[in-house]
Amino acid sequence: MISAAEKKAYIAAVQCITKAPSKLSATTYPGAKTRYNDFVVIYMKNTLTIRGTGNVLSWHSETSMGSQGEKVAHNSNGLKPAIKGGVCIAKGPFKDIKSNDYGYNTRCIKRDISGYLVQRDSKYAKVAALITNSKTIGPFQDTMQAGTGVHIAGHFTFLHLFLHHSQIDRVWWIWQAQDFANKQQVIACGASMMGGGRAQSLEDNIDLEVLNVDGKADKIKELVSTIGGPFCYVYE
Numbered sequence: 001m002i003s004a005a006e007k008k009a010y011i012a013a014v015q016c017i018t019k020a021p022s023k024l025s026a027t028t029y030p031g032a033k034t035r036y037n038d039f040v041v042i043y044m045k046n047t048l049t050i051r052g053t054g055n056v057l058s059w060h061s062e063t064s065m066g067s068q069g070e071k072v073a074h075n076s077n078g079l080k081p082a083i084k085g086g087v088c089i090a091k092g093p094f095k096d097i098k099s100n101d102y103g104y105n106t107r108c109i110k111r112d113i114s115g116y117l118v119q120r121d122s123k124y125a126k127v128a129a130l131i132t133n134s135k136t137i138g139p140f141q142d143t144m145q146a147g148t149g150v151h152i153a154g155h156f157t158f159l160h161l162f163l164h165h166s167q168i169d170r171v172w173w174i175w176q177a178q179d180f181a182n183k184q185q186v187i188a189c190g191a192s193m194m195g196g197g198r199a200q201s202l203e204d205n206i207d208l209e210v211l212n213v214d215g216k217a218d219k220i221k222e223l224v225s226t227i228g229g230p231f232c233y234v235y236e
Helices: 004-019 035-049 056-063 115-121 124-133 137-145 160-177
Strands: none
Touching: 004 035, 056 137, 056 160, 124 137, 124 160, 137 160
């Protein structure tokens, strides 16, 4: 449970990112009107080198507002509330937020959280099994991303994606904490979602383009720790 003040700070942070102007080319990406839209576009552009690859956890860690996310000036302490599902948000502080993709196709923000998927894939027992049964990073990532894995519940066109990936990042952090020496500077899988090609390396850069912190890409090895590289946070 978060306090009223914490709730207001979180709402202000979300409203800030949905009102700040996009930094992408308006000619190439006419649908990107806000910084919130920038997150959607950059994810769409890079999906084939994110999902099912060796950088899936570190990539989402850098773009999730559960870790650092967008450096928008506000006074939030980073606490994230729980949310329930539905269709278009019709009332409350997020009701006027609009979503676009590459093209300008403005529509309401949805919060379609499936109760079925949550009960099937996100229950405590399944999360605990993922953490305790995955001895190395490869099986941990593969099980998390599987069709019935705990990762399945959110995507970048939904506001709850950032909340969802805060939890994904937290699960990774807990898994690492079981054995930091052998579970932090580790990587598995290839660099392409479709398979084939070269193996992913900790020396590879994650380039978020206009979302890059301080305008530069970070190496994966700099993003595997919550208290190293550009990060400085822990989970309760």
